[in-house]
Amino acid sequence: MTDIIDQHAPPRSDVVLDVRGLKTWFPTRAGEVKAVDEVSFSLTRGRVLGLVGESGSGKSVTGFSIMGQLEPPGRVVEGSILFGGRDLTTLDRESMRRLRGKRIAMIFQDPMMTLNPxxxxxxxxxxxxxxxxxxxxxxxxxxxxxxxxxxxxxxxxxxxxxxxxxxxxxxxxxxxxxxxxxHRPELIIADEPTTALDVTIQAQIIAQVQRLVRELGMTLIWITHDLSVVSRLADDVAVMYAGRIVEYGKAEDVLNAPRHRYTVGLIESVPSRNRPGERLRQIDGITPSLLALPTGCAFRTRCDAADAQCAAAQPLRTHGTHSHRCCHPVAAHEALR
Structure with a gap:
């Protein structure tokens, strides 16, 4: 399998987190819900990764998998999560407890998940x-x-x-x-921590997080559906859809010249891109059920460019440091309207 790690791996001594082929599934009576399916990425010290996608794309489950805080019956069924040379998927509960809060920390969308009232x-x-x-x-x-x-x-x-x-x-x-x-952790995972706040407070908190990450040299995964936040904060962006990363690269490349049509749809759905009085753009259709994903590209049922080729498995295609899973990538000159 071609994966993001192989194409974008920085020098190993600088890597803080190395996720390879992560699969996190939830067994149900109707079958396995493949919430995270073959997700791979790596992060170096001091970098900020924006993990982007709609609700149900698997981004939060990816964060909880790294933290070892999955709610039963969810479980990591395959893959590795290397942190400081140790595979977190193999650690017992006590070993993970010693890491959490000390070397890895998570900020939740609802602060009351952290605070005791x-x-x-x-x-x-x-x-x-x-x-x-x-x-x-x-x-x-x-x-x-x-x-x-x-x-x-x-x-x-x-x-x-x-x-x-x-x-x-x-x-x-x-x-x-x-x-x-x-404890000045090496890695912080922030799961939409500013979503419920007004824009003024949100901007203040994002600015402070940027400053602290820069000053303390910490690595940050910022999970969000808000591309405007990602554009201000992230060094790299990973776009998730139906449990998989469909586009990955430096923030300026992904946001200014997206190749996957789902990424284009997300960017064009941002209200600020519309002229006053113009109808808001949106992605047609709904995310498919994770119990019954279409073969090949999961986005093909919502994509205007889909054809028979899209029913085949889509490998990761790489151009420099920019990767995507699409057999009909958007050309640079037509990426954004």
Whole structure:
């Protein structure tokens, strides 16, 4: 199998995360739901990967697979997730617990998946530090205060005494990000952390995340359906559809000269690309059921260019550092209207 790793692999000493042929399936009475099917990518230190796709494309399941936090009956059935030379799919629960929060952290869309509503912010942050580091409570409190200040929370020492319900939505998300940063992890997975926030707060948080990633040299996977966020934040973009990566490359290449017709559809669906009064563009049809995917290209049932060739398995085609799975790629001069 030709995969993204082979085509875009950076020097191995710089690789933080190396995902190869990942398959995450959910058994149901109707059959196997192939939520993630042969996904491969690698990330070097300090890079930001934008993992993009519609709801149900498999992007969040990819993040939970890396974190070892799949909800039963979901399971990784094949592939490897190499982090620091160790395959995370082979680690037991205790080994993964020691990694989570310390070397790998996740920021959720809903900050209340991180925060306990009945505990003060300071209590939760201090416990998170003491779970991995042997330091005094005073030192842990000092680190917690510094982490809150780093994500732009005013009067951080006072906020340690607050309960989550006493904070705004944007403030709670900043606290969740601060908790993820407490141990300066090598890898952070952010699962649509700004989706529920207004655009002003969203822009502030994205700017702060960019600054922290740059200053701390961390690697970031930003999972989102919002291409405007990806254009501001990501170094590389992986576009997912029906459990597979259909396009991958540097952000400027994928967003400015997309080759896969699904990527083109996503970009043209962004409202800001439409003239005032013009009908919003959209991708025809709906995502097929993961229980009954069409043979070959899963997008072919929604694609105007589909023909008999698209019913065959689509290998990854690579042009320089830009890859796609399409036998009728969009030419550069016609990619975007």
């Amino acid at each position: 009945v505990l003060k912010v300071g209590t939760q942050m201090i416990e998170a530090i003491l779970a991995h580091d042997q330091v005094s409570k005073a030192q842990a409190r000092e680190r917690s205060t510094a982490a809150l200040a780093a994500v732009g929370i005013p009067s951080p020492a006072e906020r340690l005494s607050a309960y989550p319900h006493q904070l705004s939505g944007g403030m709670r998300q900043r606290v969740a990000i601060a908790i993820a940063l407490l």
